[in-house]
Amino acid sequence: RxxxxxxxxxxxxPIVWEGTFNPEILDSAYRPLNLTIGVTAFAVGKYTRFVRRxxxxxxxxxxxxYRVNYYIFTDSPESIPRAQxxxxxxxxxxxxxxxxxxxxxxxxxxxxINRHVAAVSxxxxxxxxxxxxxxxxxxxxxxxxxxxxxxxIHPGYFQVPREQFPYERRSSxxxxxxxxxxxxxYGGAVFGGLVKNVYEFTKTCHMTILADKANGVMAAWQExxxxxxxxxxxxxxxxLSPEYIWDDRKPKPPEIRxxxxxxxxxxxxxxxx
Amino acid sequence: RxxxxxxxxxxxPIVWEGTFNRDILNAxxxxxxxxxxxxxxAVEKYWFFIEGFMRSANKxxxxxxHVNFYLFTDSPEKISHLQxxxxxxxxVIPVQNDPRWLDIxxxxxxxxxxxxxxxxxxxxxxxxxxxxDVQLLADIGVEIIDALVxxxxxxxxxxxxxxSAHETHPESPAAIPEGQGDFQYTASFYGGSVSEVYKLTxxxxxxxxxDRENGIEAWWHHESHLNKYLLxxxxxxxLSPEYYWDTEL
Numbered sequence: 001r002x003x004x005x006x007x008x009x010x011x012x013x014p015i016v017w018e019g020t021f022n023p024e025i026l027d028s029a030y031r032p033l034n035l036t037i038g039v040t041a042f043a044v045g046k047y048t049r050f051v052r053r054x055x056x057x058x059x060x061x062x063x064x065x066y067r068v069n070y071y072i073f074t075d076s077p078e079s080i081p082r083a084q085x086x087x088x089x090x091x092x093x094x095x096x097x098x099x100x101x102x103x104x105x106x107x108x109x110x111x112x113i114n115r116h117v118a119a120v121s122x123x124x125x126x127x128x129x130x131x132x133x134x135x136x137x138x139x140x141x142x143x144x145x146x147x148x149x150x151x152x153i154h155p156g157y158f159q160v161p162r163e164q165f166p167y168e169r170r171s172s173x174x175x176x177x178x179x180x181x182x183x184x185x186y187g188g189a190v191f192g193g194l195v196k197n198v199y200e201f202t203k204t205c206h207m208t209i210l211a212d213k214a215n216g217v218m219a220a221w222q223e224x225x226x227x228x229x230x231x232x233x234x235x236x237x238x239x240l241s242p243e244y245i246w247d248d249r250k251p252k253p254p255e256i257r258x259x260x261x262x263x264x265x266x267x268x269x270x271x272x273x
Numbered sequence: 274r275x276x277x278x279x280x281x282x283x284x285x286p287i288v289w290e291g292t293f294n295r296d297i298l299n300a301x302x303x304x305x306x307x308x309x310x311x312x313x314x315a316v317e318k319y320w321f322f323i324e325g326f327m328r329s330a331n332k333x334x335x336x337x338x339h340v341n342f343y344l345f346t347d348s349p350e351k352i353s354h355l356q357x358x359x360x361x362x363x364x365v366i367p368v369q370n371d372p373r374w375l376d377i378x379x380x381x382x383x384x385x386x387x388x389x390x391x392x393x394x395x396x397x398x399x400x401x402x403x404x405x406d407v408q409l410l411a412d413i414g415v416e417i418i419d420a421l422v423x424x425x426x427x428x429x430x431x432x433x434x435x436x437s438a439h440e441t442h443p444e445s446p447a448a449i450p451e452g453q454g455d456f457q458y459t460a461s462f463y464g465g466s467v468s469e470v471y472k473l474t475x476x477x478x479x480x481x482x483x484d485r486e487n488g489i490e491a492w493w494h495h496e497s498h499l500n501k502y503l504l505x506x507x508x509x510x511x512l513s514p515e516y517y518w519d520t521e522l
Binding site (some may be wrong): 013014139 | 280282299510
């Protein structure tokens with residue numbers, strides 16, 4: 001049990017930290033359900049270079065023992081490595097168009113995921129996680145992460161007071177969160193849940209992104225701002241601690257006992273062009 | 274709250290005063306337009322508790338929200354006009370005072386499951402079974418609403434080491450091998466979504482019937498089977514003993 005961190009939100013959603021759960025109990029509850037877990041990851045432009053390490057580390061650590069479908073969205077399917085996967089796990093490449101800028105790619109993710117769920121994944125998976133591809137798994141990511149609607153606490157802001165959260169602060173944006181409001185700052189690199197909830201969530205985010213576009217506004221942190229707006233009014237049923245969405249450039253505080261999923265060091269300028 | 278356990282090892286929150294914000298939870302409940310039911314039994318001498326229970330439940334149970342109270346009783350004529358809160362409904366369901374039912378608690382699970390099947394599933398989203406000899410003393414709100422909810426027996430708090438409420442007949446399906454129980458739950462207050470409560474009451478009444486056919490009377494009857502069920506179908510939320518306190522302790 002953890003006494004140094006918050007483990008339950010005021011709306012009674014668990015916050016998953018190392019030491020709060022027993023993996024065997026959870027496995028014994030979830031394995032018999034014969035679930036298939038989906039993962040979406042966008043590898044567009046130069047981001048295809050991250051796929052190999054993402055997949056290899058996922059094979060090591062992500063939902064071991066469960067059926068997994070990796071959906072890699074890419075504008076160059078030929079550059080996706082043919083990885084050797086464990087039994088019960090599949091890699092599916094989903095072609096997406098080439099967009100003009102990295103912001104555009106980022107903002108289109110919600111729409112793309114939503115469309116894909118409607119067309120394909122709703123019939124193939126029970127739970128779906130939407131992850132950034134420029135990241136690597138270092139430690140187990142298991143059924144403790146499953147829930148109706150799951151969000152992750154951004155590593156840069158979990159010890160920071162709410163007024164400093166980088167929410168969108170312009171009221172002209174549909175992602176606007178006024179000062180004094182907000183529960184957590186959630187990271188856009190990790191979210192998920194039951195596939196039908198991911199469908200609803202991505203649809204709503206896409207709507208608010210479109211509303212902003214129509215008004216000539218782009219939110220401070222693109223879809224992450226919209227994600228945060230949405231999770232304020234439709235609170236997640238489970239939160240993942242920053243163990244599940246770490247940034248390797250940050251020094252590790254004592255609260256973070258285990259880093260499970262974190263960024264790959266990269267040159268942002270180079271890779272976004 | 275740092276003094277108590279607020280999360281189980283399978284990540285189910287344990288509800289204690291101070292762990293939640295009822296305003297946020299109320300907003301979520303209203304967002305989803307939910308209806309909750311309460312099922313309770315007042316058979317034989319227990320008719321005496323009806324008034325006290327209904328008065329306190331009306332005041333404290335999900336106050337302000339629409340609640341259906343389903344009261345099973347063999348003496349419907351003894352119920353004086355109960356003043357119900359405007360958003361609540363009382364359904365009085367007469368049951369036979371059948372001498373074959375020597376063991377009313379055993380049949381309760383059976384009654385609940387068949388009524389869920391025939392009626393309750395169409396009327397409520399969530400259903401809670403509450404013993405009638407309970408007087409609510411403070412607000413019990415939407416923090417109790419979740420898929421499968423059980424209340425930690427106060428018994429567990431006073432004596433962590435004793436395990437005697439679990440069955441000691443190894444042949445009874447309710448026998449739990451030493452070391453496998455984690456929490457002890459009371460049968461006086463449990464519930465959840467209509468489908469989960471249906472599964473639970475079906476499973477328990479089947480096991481109770483099995484016991485009876487084998488001539489085994491499980492001590493504490495339905496509570497043993499409830500606990501065995503919850504060991505294999507873990508609750509999604511636990512209520513601390515604040516939600517039920519056996520005053521005999």
